[in-house]
Amino acid sequence: MSYHLIQSPIDNASIALSPSHSIVSTALIDSSAVSLENNRSQVVVLTRDSNGTIHVLNQPSDVTSTPSSGISIEENSYGWSFVSDLLTVPTTLSATLSNLNIKTFANDAVTAGITNTLENQHGLTIFIPQDSAFSSTASTLSRLSNSELGSVLSGHAINGTFYSPQLTSGQTAMNFAGQTLTVTGSTVSLAGGNTANILTSDVLLQNGVVHIIDNVLMLNSLKNSAAISMSVGPWFTGVTALALGSYLLA
Numbered sequence: 001m002s003y004h005l006i007q008s009p010i011d012n013a014s015i016a017l018s019p020s021h022s023i024v025s026t027a028l029i030d031s032s033a034v035s036l037e038n039n040r041s042q043v044v045v046l047t048r049d050s051n052g053t054i055h056v057l058n059q060p061s062d063v064t065s066t067p068s069s070g071i072s073i074e075e076n077s078y079g080w081s082f083v084s085d086l087l088t089v090p091t092t093l094s095a096t097l098s099n100l101n102i103k104t105f106a107n108d109a110v111t112a113g114i115t116n117t118l119e120n121q122h123g124l125t126i127f128i129p130q131d132s133a134f135s136s137t138a139s140t141l142s143r144l145s146n147s148e149l150g151s152v153l154s155g156h157a158i159n160g161t162f163y164s165p166q167l168t169s170g171q172t173a174m175n176f177a178g179q180t181l182t183v184t185g186s187t188v189s190l191a192g193g194n195t196a197n198i199l200t201s202d203v204l205l206q207n208g209v210v211h212i213i214d215n216v217l218m219l220n221s222l223k224n225s226a227a228i229s230m231s232v233g234p235w236f237t238g239v240t241a242l243a244l245g246s247y248l249l250a
Contacts, residue, residue: 002027003042003089012081015054021047023163023202033089035207036161037123042090043163045202054081058204059088060099090204093119093126100203102212104134105153108141112150117176118157124208125162127181127188129216130199137216140223151177155190155217161208164201179219190217 005027016022028034028042036042045057046065054065065081090096094115097106105128109115118124134141141149154176162173167183175181180191188211189195196215203210 002030003033003044003087004083006044007041012048012052012054015046015048018047018049018055021045021057021164021202023165028089033206035122037159040123040161043204044087045204056083056087057202058090059085061085063087090206092206093210096203096205096210097128100212102128102131104131105129105156108134108149109153112146112153114150114154117154119207121157121159121207123161124157124159124205126157126205126208126210127196127198127213127217128156128210129196129213133196133213133215137218137223140218141216152216152218152222155179155181156213163209164198164211167198167201167211181217188213188217190219192221193217193219 003026007025007027010022010024014022022045023043024046025041025043029039034040034042047055047057049055056063056065062084064084066083094106097103106115109118118126141152144152157176158173158181159176160173162183164185167185169184171183173181173183175190179193182189182191185198187195187197194215194217196213196217198211199214200212203212
């Protein structure tokens with residue numbers, strides 16, 4: 001039940017109006033349910049309608065909260081609110097992606113053997129491409145070894161849990177592949193590669209947070225090498241066939 005307890009009273013009016021949202025710390029720190037860095041507590045994501053109704057995001061259903069007043073007892077302030085359903089605690093990366101119906105990143109992570117690495121990390125932020133983003137990179141990714149694929153996918157993750165309010169303009173971080181990511185608040189860019197827009201932010205995990213993006217982050221050199229391979233491949237095959245034909249005729 002500690003996930004239903006907010007660490008400090010919060011004024012309903014201070015919760016961001018939809019489509020924006022607010023990140024609020026809870027009392028949940030149980031290590032069996034939370035694997036954030038530095039023993040940080042789990043959070044809830046709240047948004048407020050213009051009519052004052054509070055919605056708790058990242059839940060299987062639309063959980064709403066009825067605004068209430070606070071009380072003070074012996075110089076301590078307390079507040080309460082009635083929620084429409086019990087809150088579901090954030091879970092693993094695999095389960096979260098399944099709930100979101102994000103299949104490509106999840107399947108590729110299993111193929112590359114990095115799922116356990118990501119799920120065992122204590123505090124991480126992952127910029128995960130939506131399924132449709134992989135269509136433009138399918139030819140490149142299909143030519144990679146599992147190790148190379150793992151490097152591409154790991155390039156979407158950074159150490160530390162960074163919720164959207166912390167993704168300030170120009171912030172840089174080293175990803176798990178040893179490359180530099182730059183965040184502007186609404187976009188994330190890979191040094192020597194491309195840029196993606198953040199479509200959905202603050203999808204909570206047991207051990208961090210996911211932000212959904214619209215492109216697969218990839219080095220230009222990797223895309224260029226794949227393009228060269230595709231252009232050389234058919235020509236090389238033709239030359240080989242011609243040489244083999246000449247040999248047979250001889």
